[in-house]
Amino acid sequence: MGKVVAAAVTVVSLAALGGGAAPPRAGGGACTLAPGALTVDDLPAGSSVLDCAAVGRLVTHAGAGVTVPGPGMKVSVDALTEDGSLHGFTLAVAADGTVSYGDLTHADTDADAASDHARTSVAPGRARAACADDAYATAGHKEYDTYEWFLGDGTLPGNLAPDDARRALEDAIGTITASRNDCGFGDTVTAKARFLSRTGNEADIDRDARCMARDGVSVWDAGDLSGGVVATTCSWSRAVSGGPDSLREADVRFNTRDHTFTDHPGEACSNTYDLRSVATHEAGHVFGLAHVGESHESQTMYTNSFACSTAARTLGRGDVLGLRSLY
Numbered sequence: 387m388g389k390v391v392a393a394a395v396t397v398v399s400l401a402a403l404g405g406g407a408a409p410p411r412a413g414g415g416a417c418t419l420a421p422g423a424l425t426v427d428d429l430p431a432g433s434s435v436l437d438c439a440a441v442g443r444l445v446t447h448a449g450a451g452v453t454v455p456g457p458g459m460k461v462s463v464d465a466l467t468e469d470g471s472l473h474g475f476t477l478a479v480a481a482d483g484t485v486s487y488g489d490l491t492h493a494d495t496d497a498d499a500a501s502d503h504a505r506t507s508v509a510p511g512r513a514r515a516a517c518a519d520d521a522y523a524t525a526g527h528k529e530y531d532t533y534e535w536f537l538g539d540g541t542l543p544g545n546l547a548p549d550d551a552r553r554a555l556e557d558a559i560g561t562i563t564a565s566r567n568d569c570g571f572g573d574t575v576t577a578k579a580r581f582l583s584r585t586g587n588e589a590d591i592d593r594d595a596r597c598m599a600r601d602g603v604s605v606w607d608a609g610d611l612s613g614g615v616v617a618t619t620c621s622w623s624r625a626v627s628g629g630p631d632s633l634r635e636a637d638v639r640f641n642t643r644d645h646t647f648t649d650h651p652g653e654a655c656s657n658t659y660d661l662r663s664v665a666t667h668e669a670g671h672v673f674g675l676a677h678v679g680e681s682h683e684s685q686t687m688y689t690n691s692f693a694c695s696t697a698a699r700t701l702g703r704g705d706v707l708g709l710r711s712l713y
């Protein structure tokens with residue numbers, strides 16, 4: 387139990403996190419980026435996307451990646467993995483073009499071991515544990531208005547018919563907006579969502595679970611992601627003075643190439659993910675929640691999902707408190 391997410395609020399402070407390397411300086415063409423994918427060390431905190439001509443370039447870190455947005459925008463990638471390893475970070479570009487990062491966490495072997503343990507022993511006791519644990523983390527953005535989302539027109543998780551997939555996802559998103567829980571906590575959360583239609587647009591997430599340039603349409607779909615990744619959320623937001631950033635788009639993709647999903651996990655369930663549990667976790671990211679780590683397996687916003695478990699369909703105490711802190 388080495389790395390602990392404090393039982394109190396953990397807010398990612400973009401300003402407090404920086405790279406160790408000296409930022410490339412402007413002037414005289416000093417900032418010249420190599421072609422191809424960049425790492426966070428190539429475009430460190432404090433550097434300028436304008437001086438470095440970095441908008442639209444791919445930046446990777448610890449198995450995750452994002453496409454650099456323009457000034458005033460922030461992009462977050464959150465990958466839900468089968469082994470509890472962490473794949474996600476945030477890249478923010480200030481109005482003047484300055485880069486900062488949040489949540490530059492690394493996968494670590496302790497988390498893997500903990501999740502293996504949790505898979506067999508924590509899930510059954512979740513109800514009690516979930517209602518006692520008040521840990522949460524927020525990502526620095528929220529949906530100020532109504533999250534309007536589309537369903538992709540390709541194959542859907544669990545091979546569900548479009549109406550069934552829509553209902554399952556709508557229910558999962560509704561669990562976040564209504565802060566549904568089995569702990570008896572009332573709903574004071576004001577978040578709102580609305581399904582619009584199916585779309586030919588796709589989630590702007592590539593096969594390596596990296597956030598591509600956004601198309602302005604929030605799409606939930608299915609496809610191929612890196613093998614260990616069960617689902618990925620990319621969210622884009624715009625800076626708001628004095629408050630959390632304002633969500634502009636959030637896309638979610640389920641990895642149906644490497645994993646199976648079902649809307650009805652039964653006793654014969656094996657190596658299959660409960661669609662609503664995974665979707666509820668992803669919807670948490672959409673609305674501004676970040677991961678809680680080791681020893682918080684009972685929360686929906688734990689870093690990984692438990693195959694065949696429906697526990698994450700409802701929220702834990704920390705999940706509810708996190709939403710209340712934003713809405």
Ligand SMILES: [Zn+2]
Pocket residue numbers: 464465466667668671677688689
């Ligand atoms: Zn996640």
